[in-house]
Amino acid sequence: MNIRPDISETAIGCGSAPVLRERGQREVFCGLTGIIWLHRKIQDAFFLVVGSRTCAHLIQSAAGVMIFAEPRFATAILDERDLAGMNDANDELDRVVARLLERRPDIKLLFLVGSCPSEVIKLDLSRAALRLSQAHMPRVRVLNYSGSGIETTFTQGEDACLAALIPTLPAAPANAPPSLLIAGALADIVEDQWLRTFAALGIGPVHFLPPRRANDLPPVGPNTVFLLAQPFLNDTARALEERGARYLPAPFPLGVEGTTLWLKAAAQAFGVDDALFDKVTQPSIFRARQAIKRHSATLSGRRVFFFPDSQLEVPLARFLARELDMELVEVGTPYLHQTHLAHELDLLPAGTLLSEGQDVDRQLDRCRLQQPDLVVCGLGLANPLEAEGLTTKWSIELMFTPTQGYEQAADLAELFARPLNRRARLKVA
Amino acid sequence: MQLTVWTYEAPPHVGAMRIATAMEGMHYVLHAPQGDTYADLLFTMIERNGKRPPVTYTTFQARDLGGDTANLFKDAARDAYERFKPQAMIVGASCTAELIQDDPGGLTQALGLPVPVIPLELPAYQKKENWGAAETFYQIVRTLAGPAASAGAKRERAAGARPRCNLLGATALGFRHRDDVTEIRRLLERLGIDVNVVAPLGATPSDITRLGEADFNVVMYPEIAGPAAQWLQRTFGQPSTKTVPIGVSATVEFVKEVAALAGVDPGPLLSAEGSRLPWYSRSVDSTYLTAKRVFIFGDGTHALAAARIAADELGFTVVGLGTYSREMAREIREAAAKYGVEALVTDDYLEVEARIAELHPELVLGTQMERHIAKRLGVPCAVISAPVHVQDFPARYSPQMGFEGANVIFDTWVHPLMMGLEEHLLAMFRDDHEFHDEAGPSHLGKTAQKPAAVAEAITVKPATPESIVWHRDAETELKKIPFFVRGKARRNTEMFAQTKGLPLITVETLYDAKAHYGR
């Protein structure tokens, strides 16, 4: 029952396993996609992509539905006059931003988001952001980051966005009491649960990045320690370290084990004693395990194959292998950040096939050859694989659903169990 | 630089994907960064295709830019040929690759692949999806069907042979294209006309080489098949149809037109039972449809057809007509003039929204975008055109073209209104304990519960001119008017009060206005 949050004892170890590195066609979104969840998280921020019609169409297609009267994102579409130099692209951008801000007085923070076309034509959005900030301060702050497909893969857009926010965080003085910062966009409900847990552990103050409101930026300084709630925050972590904050290495808070080890990292940094830690976490651990157990009959012993998508693949695979007894056929991920994933890799079953990057046709060949029970993949691949008789889970749902922490651990298991349950129910071929 | 919230059309290379995906044995090698692979999901999720689109993306990255993106393209093209063994390939660039100018056509030519390679130039910063589809289809037809023409294969129909035609324009991701093809095939079969090739939907490159063997072409969707049909006319002397058979009258005209082109008698088909639409529309039950105010927006072909059906076949009043297809602006303007309305030619969704809010139509016929607008405004809506949504690929047979298409259209457009009428009857009993006015029309879903409040929350013109005030009694009286004409009554009364310079609207003002504007 008692989970020992001590990695060395439980380690099976995949840390030094060989990794299959592929450099062919990648079937993944670009970083612009992150706007879909980021604009909902920071409620008074606006995301203006400077790009092409493709960029605009990507965001609306990936969002799937168009339910917002006027969403807090838009695209400034470059046209031939901008490219041929007949228009000064900077003047055009100033005009578009002025019109936008006039229309949307509720906007406090504007992100100019770079795309492949804006980068290839070398439109300097950091200078534009500086210029526009000066023009529109104090009402609106203007920042910039790149979500382009030539620089970023899917969730790296969030990393770039958060990294762009960090230089604007207020400085916590050198004599400030220790504080905890949690980096990575999370559902509000997950944040609220953790605020209660940290309060019970006596850890505080606790801040989240990104904040729900643009003006609630968390302070950061040498007495700040931070946890990553998401595995794709490489640049964010580096930027926080540059501001003097200290990284708390831990696995990621997916599943009971990941959540416990992640909370434990904070507890140790704040000197919480083991008895209190156990007292606070045990009821949640117990409840989560009971709830997860309901899905183990469906998932246990089944073979799962991950196509690369969000960089969440390694922690998810660790959860499925260790808490649901699934067999890992291949764990593909767009990037394998050895440092941030070190604890995760140690927990993976020895001999797990890890692949980094992609050559989608070759990976499909491997997948077909292996005939896994469940394939975790993107929206472009799911139906074709289903049509071939495989069972799939679309990975983007794992980004849009609250999955972190104890109370969501069983929901996470259910996301993987549902396609298999559905298969079992259907009596039509 | 244009500020865009939602876009009606994808970039032109997605138009090319619609052609490639519609065909068999064709492969598209696209020089593009990884994010552009999102377009696959349009086909696999929206259209629920069981196969991946036949597209290979080079997915070059920033680190490749200084180096050799050209070689990356060559490798991708060679590998794609080896793996998929297509009968022909199209090659081109998306918006980003257009800027790095690698010349996909020349690079592939240099590989000396043993199949025809068709280079595409689709200017991503000027053109859009439908243009891209039309241009791609034209290039494919010219390249593959051309050799037959230079071989002097101008076809003369042998005496006694059945007439033959091609069906042109149906693509992947088209609005009901699959079912329209079936419907038109059935019509032609009843006329004794053979179908030579359907393209691009279901055609192989070798089918395309046989296009010249038909007597004439049926141009189903002019936006897509227009340029190819013109080339076929010039090259093989094949005439093409001008009528798009959406609606009863248009279908009858179409039957006469193809019968004349094929030299067959349309009489038996036209005297047989056609669509149920004319009788249903004349049925007294439909009198409540009279002069319903309808707003129409879509691609050029579907918007034009919808306006004609609405006015001539259902007895509606067209209060607004527009399109996002700039290529068809002229036709739309002409039609709008006929209905006495101002045409709206725009691809700015906010402009369309503002126009709908201003016009207070009783029915919106539009795309999925207008469906969302109508939902927010609490107005019934039916979808008539792309851009498509998963709902536009129904499991049942539901063409737009031909007589069955007219039946489908009658049901689809009239049901939202009919349910509106039922809701009105319910509203008459609203003082009964189980009904209450705040419940809102059930068929519009939860979002329609407070149409007025929602309409104010979005960026539309304020409903009431600031200087005018409603008396409480007049407000109460207004609430007794059925919800689906209430907006119009409010607007007319306010307009009336404004022209008369009345600052306060009383019950009297309400009825004065009613008499003034009475139909």
Ligand code: SF4
């Ligand atoms: S990959 Fe580049 S061009 Fe394509 S949508 Fe993403 S940012 Fe835009």
